[in-house]
Amino acid sequence: xxxxxxxxxxxxxxxxxxxxxxxxxxxxxxxxxxxxxxxxxxxxxxxxxxxxxxxxxxxxxxxxxxxxxxxxxxxxxxxxxxxxxxxxxxxxxxxxxxxxxxxxxxxxxxxxxxxxxxxxxxxxxxxxxxxxxxxxxxxxxxxxxxxxxxxxxxxxxxxxxxxxxxxxxxxxxxxxxxxxxxxxxxxxxxxxxxxxxxxxxxxxxxxxxxxxxxxxxxxxxxxxxxxxxxxxx
Ligand SMILES: Nc1ncnc2c1ncn2[C@@H]1O[C@H](COP(=O)(O)OP(=O)(O)OP(=O)(O)O)[C@@H](O)[C@H]1O
Numbered sequence: 001x002x003x004x005x006x007x008x009x010x011x012x013x014x015x016x017x018x019x020x021x022x023x024x025x026x027x028x029x030x031x032x033x034x035x036x037x038x039x040x041x042x043x044x045x046x047x048x049x050x051x052x053x054x055x056x057x058x059x060x061x062x063x064x065x066x067x068x069x070x071x072x073x074x075x076x077x078x079x080x081x082x083x084x085x086x087x088x089x090x091x092x093x094x095x096x097x098x099x100x101x102x103x104x105x106x107x108x109x110x111x112x113x114x115x116x117x118x119x120x121x122x123x124x125x126x127x128x129x130x131x132x133x134x135x136x137x138x139x140x141x142x143x144x145x146x147x148x149x150x151x152x153x154x155x156x157x158x159x160x161x162x163x164x165x166x167x168x169x170x171x172x173x174x175x176x177x178x179x180x181x182x183x184x185x186x187x188x189x190x191x192x193x194x195x196x197x198x199x200x201x202x203x204x205x206x207x208x209x210x211x212x213x214x215x216x217x218x219x220x221x222x223x224x225x226x227x228x229x230x231x232x233x
Contacts, residue, residue: 001027001137001169002048007057009040009047010194018044018195020057023188027062027136028167030207032180032187036227039195041173045139048171067130067138071145073122075114075129081121082110085128093132100128103165104158120151124158131162137169145175153211156182160208177223181216182209189226199226 002025010017018040025031033041046052048059049068075084086097101107104124114122123143130138140159144152156179162168174180180187184203191198201223205215 001025001029001062002059002171004048004059005057007044007047007055007059008194009043009052009055015193016040018190019192021190021195021197022057023197023200025169025171027169028163029186030163030170030172030184032184033171033173033190034175034177034180034187034223034227035190035195036229037175038193039190040193041190041195042141044190044195045141045171045173049139061137063136065133065135065137067133067135069123069126069130069138069140069143071142073114073126075117075122075125077114080111080113081106081117081125084114084125085132087129089132096132096134097128100131103131103162104128118151119147120155123147123151123155127155127158127162131166131168134166135168137171140170140172142173142175144179152176152179157208159183163207177220178211180223181219182211183207187223189223191227201226 004021004023007021008019010019021044035041047055049066079087082097085100086093101110104127106121106124144155160183163170172183181203187201188197189199203219209216
């Protein structure tokens with residue numbers, strides 16, 4: 001599905017960005033990209049999305065249809081929810097849009113404008129928009145970091161239900177270790193500046209997972225150590 005070989009992107013020859021990253025992603029996998037602030041996670045996602053062409057190395061997508069979702073919803077304020085989701089679509093896409101809005105729990109809210117949406121509803125709209133072209137892959141850059149903890153958990157479950165229905169491959173940049181443990185099959189740990197792929201964690205527990213599962217707690221401790229964040233008292 002995706003093969004990344006020794007890809008680097010640094011800025012102005014300074015020691016920022018990410019360097020020499022290689023990995024592969026299989027169809028239907030949910031991949032987490034975790035790392036401390038500034039290690040190049042968003043830059044990596046932008047390169048893989050084709051939004052930043054100034055990289056070295058090579059990557060190949062087997063299927064090119066890629067959707068993207070960002071930390072903030074980036075909706076157009078003068079368009080309704082359904083118009084935002086369908087923006088740029090050609091032909092009669094109304095039934096697809098209505099189906100998607102149902103899928104993300106926004107049926108009945110089609111005619112609202114962004115100013116009338118809660119943060120969670122706005123992110124649901126953004127998710128529907130990312131899915132409207134029926135992408136095989138979605139790239140998510142900290143998609144739930146701006147919503148409250150309960151909405152975040154609902155949206156994570158929503159992402160899983162979409163994955164279950166459509167077998168969408170997902171690459172998720174996150175700061176949230178619990179989110180990565182709940183959703184991901186593999187977690188790439190980036191470290192350093194420029195960031196390098198330091199470790200790959202495989203989570204083989206079947207999804208959906210129990211957030212309180214002690215096996216996940218053990219993995220969390222492992223990840224905290226890898227990120228150098230484990231407190232010693
Ligand atoms: N256009 C740019 N020009 C110069 N430096 C940049 C540019 N974009 C990003 N950087 C630098 O590259 C590094 C990686 O940035 P990036 O946003 O990818 O990190 P990140 O891991 O996603 O961070 P965060 O978790 O804080 O969002 C940072 O030090 C950042 O300042």
